Amino acid sequence: MIKIKNLTKTFGTQNSLDNISLELNKEDRVIIMGQNGAGKTTLIRSILGQYIPTSGDIEVSGFNPFKNRVDTISKIGFVPQLPPPIKLTVEELINFAVKSSNIDKDEIVELCSKMDLDIKSHFRKIFFKLSGGMKQKLLIAIAIAKRPEIFIFDEPTANLDPKGRESFYEIIKEYSKNRLTIFISHRIEEVSNMVNRKIELDLGKVVLDEKI
Incomplete structure (x- = not known):
């Protein structure tokens, strides 16, 4: 679903990748690890x-992600x-997600409830004024309700309390079937x-790639 070949990305004189x-x-459930600056x-x-x-x-999924950005993003549910710092209200953000990605609004509400x-x-609060945990839960709910081919979660539980972490992983177990999850x-x-x-990165290189 994602094919990367001889990828190098340089900033100035430094190779980040x-x-x-x-x-x-498909059905890979991957953890990508590495120190800060490893290239993740x-x-x-x-x-x-x-x-x-x-x-x-x-x-x-067959698309060049830079040349075909919209098509690529349609295949991915991403949580940063x-x-x-989104300045929309919570309801405006949800409505935007519903219209742009054909998401079921009730499913977002249900996933948040879980x-x-x-x-x-x-609903009437500005998104960026929510607590860190609330923001994370809402973004997770939107990404999952999108039902994409690929999930990418970047430290998804960093702002969640223990119960929120447990609920997140229970939901992902259900929704990640027949998908690539990173x-x-x-x-x-x-x-x-x-x-x-x-997969482990170090100084922009893959130093470990193993089944577990």
């Missing part, structure tokens, strides 16, 4: 089409580590019973 080749397939964020932004490769190629968040009571995380103990592949 150094000749990476990977194939990530650059890799994800390249997959999302936010960065143009210095050299090499990426395909996401740091929620963006994570112990009554999102309807916050976790960017330092918490391998949390996802060890969910993932079947571990």
Whole structure:
């Protein structure tokens, strides 16, 4: 579903990604690990089409993510580590997601409820004024309700309390079937019973890629 061949991304004189080749397939449940500066964020932004490769190629479900950004994003449900400072109200954000990605609004509300968040009571609030945990739960609910081919979660439980983390992983177990799921995380103990592949980056290179 994601094919990466000889991908290099250079900023100035520094290689953030150094000749990476990977194939990530349907039903892979992958954890990507590495220290800060290892290249994890650059890799994800390249997959999302936010960065143009210095050299090499990426395909996401047959699309070039930079040249075919809209088609690529339609295939991916992405939750960033740091929620963006969206100035829409919660209801406006949900309505935008519903219209742009053909999402069921009731499903977003239900998924939030499963994570112990009554999102309807916050509809009139500005998104960026919500607590970190509320933002994360809403973005997770939107990404899952999109029912994409590929999930990418960048430290998805960083702002969640223990109960929220548990609920998140229960939901993902249900929704990740027949999909490619990628976790960017330092918490391998949390996802060890969910993932079947571990990839480790260091200084822009793949130093470990193993089935687990």
